[in-house]
Amino acid sequence: MNVLSKVxxxxxxxxxxxxxxxxPSALGGGAGGNGSILPGSPSDPQSPAxxxxxxxxxxxxxxxxxxxxxxxxxxLQGQADWLLANTDFVxxxxxxxxxxxxREYNLALGARRANAAREYLISRGVAGNRLTTVxxxxxxxxxxxxxxxxxxxxxxxxxxxxxxxxx
Amino acid sequence: xxxxxxxxxxxLTVLAAPVYAQSGPLRxxxxxxxxxxxxxxxxxxxxxxxxxxxxxxDLSRVVAADLTGxxxxxxxxxxxxxxxVSSFEAPVQFADWKAxxxxxxxxxxxxxxxxxxxxxxxxxxxxxGQELGNGxxxxxxxDGWRRMAHKVADQVYTRVTGESGYFxxxxxxxxESGPKNQRLKRLAIMDYDGANVQYLTDxxxxxxxxxxxxxxxxxxxxxxxxxxxxxxxxxVDRVKRxxxxxxxxxxxxxxxxxxxxxxxxYSLIQGGNTDLWxxxxxxxxxxxxxxxxAIETAPSYSPDGSQIVFESDRxxxxxxxxxxxxxxxxxxxxxxxxxxxxPVWSSRGDLIAFTKQNKGRxxxxxxxxxxxxxxxxxxxxxxxxxxxxxxxxxxxxxRESQGAxxxxxxxxxxxSGRNLRPVRTPDGGSDPSWGPLQx
Numbered sequence: 295m296n297v298l299s300k301v302x303x304x305x306x307x308x309x310x311x312x313x314x315x316x317x318p319s320a321l322g323g324g325a326g327g328n329g330s331i332l333p334g335s336p337s338d339p340q341s342p343a344x345x346x347x348x349x350x351x352x353x354x355x356x357x358x359x360x361x362x363x364x365x366x367x368x369x370l371q372g373q374a375d376w377l378l379a380n381t382d383f384v385x386x387x388x389x390x391x392x393x394x395x396x397r398e399y400n401l402a403l404g405a406r407r408a409n410a411a412r413e414y415l416i417s418r419g420v421a422g423n424r425l426t427t428v429x430x431x432x433x434x435x436x437x438x439x440x441x442x443x444x445x446x447x448x449x450x451x452x453x454x455x456x457x458x459x460x461x
Numbered sequence: 462x463x464x465x466x467x468x469x470x471x472x473l474t475v476l477a478a479p480v481y482a483q484s485g486p487l488r489x490x491x492x493x494x495x496x497x498x499x500x501x502x503x504x505x506x507x508x509x510x511x512x513x514x515x516x517x518x519d520l521s522r523v524v525a526a527d528l529t530g531x532x533x534x535x536x537x538x539x540x541x542x543x544x545x546v547s548s549f550e551a552p553v554q555f556a557d558w559k560a561x562x563x564x565x566x567x568x569x570x571x572x573x574x575x576x577x578x579x580x581x582x583x584x585x586x587x588x589x590g591q592e593l594g595n596g597x598x599x600x601x602x603x604d605g606w607r608r609m610a611h612k613v614a615d616q617v618y619t620r621v622t623g624e625s626g627y628f629x630x631x632x633x634x635x636x637e638s639g640p641k642n643q644r645l646k647r648l649a650i651m652d653y654d655g656a657n658v659q660y661l662t663d664x665x666x667x668x669x670x671x672x673x674x675x676x677x678x679x680x681x682x683x684x685x686x687x688x689x690x691x692x693x694x695x696x697v698d699r700v701k702r703x704x705x706x707x708x709x710x711x712x713x714x715x716x717x718x719x720x721x722x723x724x725x726x727y728s729l730i731q732g733g734n735t736d737l738w739x740x741x742x743x744x745x746x747x748x749x750x751x752x753x754x755a756i757e758t759a760p761s762y763s764p765d766g767s768q769i770v771f772e773s774d775r776x777x778x779x780x781x782x783x784x785x786x787x788x789x790x791x792x793x794x795x796x797x798x799x800x801x802x803x804p805v806w807s808s809r810g811d812l813i814a815f816t817k818q819n820k821g822r823x824x825x826x827x828x829x830x831x832x833x834x835x836x837x838x839x840x841x842x843x844x845x846x847x848x849x850x851x852x853x854x855x856x857x858x859x860r861e862s863q864g865a866x867x868x869x870x871x872x873x874x875x876x877s878g879r880n881l882r883p884v885r886t887p888d889g890g891s892d893p894s895w896g897p898l899q900x
Binding site: 386393396405406410427428434438439440 | 640641642644667669670688689690712714715728730732733734735756758759772774778779800802803816818842843845846861863864865867892
C-alpha cells in the first residue's frame with residue numbers, strides 16, 4: 295500500500311520521479327498493488343482511479359502469446375479514449391509473463407506484450423511519446439499459486455499512469 | 462583478498478617425495494560411469510601446536526566434504542580407523558588402511574605461525590602402497606584456510622581422476638527472499654560449496670543472472686535500478702559497478718562474456734522485439750548479430766570464441782541454434798519434443814547444457830554441439846539456468862518449488878545425472894554462474 299501511495303504521489307507531482315525510485319515495485323503499481331488507496335475517486339472520470347478501475351488498466355494474454363484478444367482490444371480502446379481525453383498523463387506499459395518459462399524468454403515475451411498494447415494505443419491516436427514500455431518477465435507475478443487460474447492473471451500488460459505532463 | 466591470493470601462490474612448494482616402486486596407480490576413470498564411489502580416508506591433519514589444532518581439524522573436514530560432495534568418493538568414518546596418524550613424517554601403516562578398505566588416503570599437517578597458515582599433504586594409493594603424485598605445501602593467511610582446503614581437495618581429485626578439480630572456485634548468484642510476488646533479490650558471491658557468502662548489491666532493484674568473466678575478475682548482470690532492465694559490469698574485488706551503455710530507451714539483458722573477456726554478447730529489446738548484439742568493451746561499440754522478428758536471447762560462446770549458441774522462437778517455439786560469432790546463418794540443433802532455452806557451452810567444448818520444458822515439467826539436460834546424444838539430467842516443477850563447473854563435470858542450476866510458498870534453491874548435478882544435491886545458501890538462491898578455478 296505504501297508503494298502504491300508513492301506511485302500516486304509521484305503521478306501528481308512529476309513525470310520522471312518514478313524512474314529515480316529504486317524500489318522495483320514502485321514501477322509496478324500493476325505488479326504488486328491491489329489498490330485499496332487510489333488517486334482520486336473512482337467516480338471521477340478524470341481520475342487515475344477511474345482509469346484503473348472502470349476503464350481497466352490491464353489486459354490478459356494466452357500462453358506464450360502477445361496477440362491482443364477481442365477483450366484486450368476493447369480495454370485498450372477505453373484506455374486510448376481516456377488518454378486522449380486526459381492529455382496530462384503519461385503511462386508506462388508493463389509486460390509480464392507467468393512462471394512457466396525461462397527467465398530470459400519471459401523477459402522478451404513481456405516486452406512483446408507491452409509493445410503490442412503500446413502499438414494498439416498509438417493506432418488509436420495516443421502519441422507514442424506518452425507511452426513507454428518495460429518488461430518484468432516473470433519477476434512480478436500478482437498471483438502466486440502455480441495453477442492456470444493464477445498463471446492466466448499473471449500473463450498481462452498493465453498500463454500504469456506514471457505522471458503528468460503538466461509537472 | 463588479493464594479498465591472500467598472492468601469498469597463496471607464492472606458498473606452493475613441492476615436498477620431497479618418498480621413493481616407492483611404481484606399478485599401476487589408483488585411477489578413477491570418470492567417463493566409464495562411476496557406480497561405486499571410491500572409499501577414502503582423511504584422518505585429521507596433524508597440528509604442529511595448539512594454535513593449529515582447530516584449523517587442522519576444520520581443514521581436513523572441508524577436504525573430505527569436497528571429495529564426498531562429488532559423489533565419486535565415499536569417506537570412511539574415523540570411527541573405523543585402526544591407525545592414528547600422529548606424525549606427518551611417520552611411515553603410513555598401509556595394512557591398517559587396507560583392512561578398512563580405504564583405497565585412497567590423504568595425510569596432512571598444519572602449521573600456524575601468527576596469521577600465517579601452512580598445510581602440507583600427501584595422497585596415498587593404499588593398495589599399492591604408493592604415493593600419488595608428490596607431497597605439496599600451500600601457505601596463506603589463516604583467513605583463507607577454506608581455500609587451502611579446497612586446493613588440497615582439488616589436488617586429490619586431480620591425482621585420482623586425472624582431471625582438473627573445481628573446489629577452489631566461486632559462484633555468483635542471486636540471493637532471494639520474500640514471497641513470489643514480492644521477491645527481494647540481491648547479487649551475491651560465495652565459495653562453490655556455499656561458504657563465505659558476500660552480498661554485492663542491496664535489494665532496492667531487481668537484479669538478474671550474474672555472469673562471470675573468464676578470469677573471474679568481473680561480473681555482468683542485469684538490474685532494474687533505472688526502472689528498465691539494463692546491463693552492468695561489476696569489478697568483483699572492488700565491488701564497483703558500471704552501466705554498459707547499450708542504446709537509449711531500450712531494455713538490455715542476458716549478457717555473457719566472450720572467452721577472451723573483451724566483448725560481450727547480449728539481448729537488446731527494440732520495439733518489443735528481442736535480438737542479439739555484441740559489444741566491444743573497450744570502445745563501447747555494439748553491432749547487431751541477429752535481425753528477425755523472433756525472440757533471440759540467452760547467447761553463449763563456444764570456448765574458442767568462434768560460435769554462439771542461443772535460444773530463438775523463430776520456428777514458433779523456443780529452440781536452440783548455433784551461429785558464427787559475428788552473426789550469419791544459424792543452424793538449429795534441438796529437435797526433440799519440447800521447448801529449449803538457456804544453452805550454455807561447456808568449457809571443454811564438447812557439450813551444451815540447456816533448460817528444457819516438456820509436458821509441464823522442466824529439465825536440465827546436455828547434448829553434443831550438433832544436438833545429438835541429448836540426455837536429461839533432472840526433472841522438476843521448474844529447473845532452469847544451468848552453469849558449468851570449471852572442469853565441465855558438474856552443472857549448477859536454479860530449482861523453484863511450486864505454489865504460493867515456492868522458493869528458489871541452487872542445486873548441482875553431475876553430468877552423468879547422478880549426485881543431485883542442493884547447494885546451501887542463507888536465503889533462496891537463483892541464477893548461478895560458476896567462476897573459474899582460482900589462481
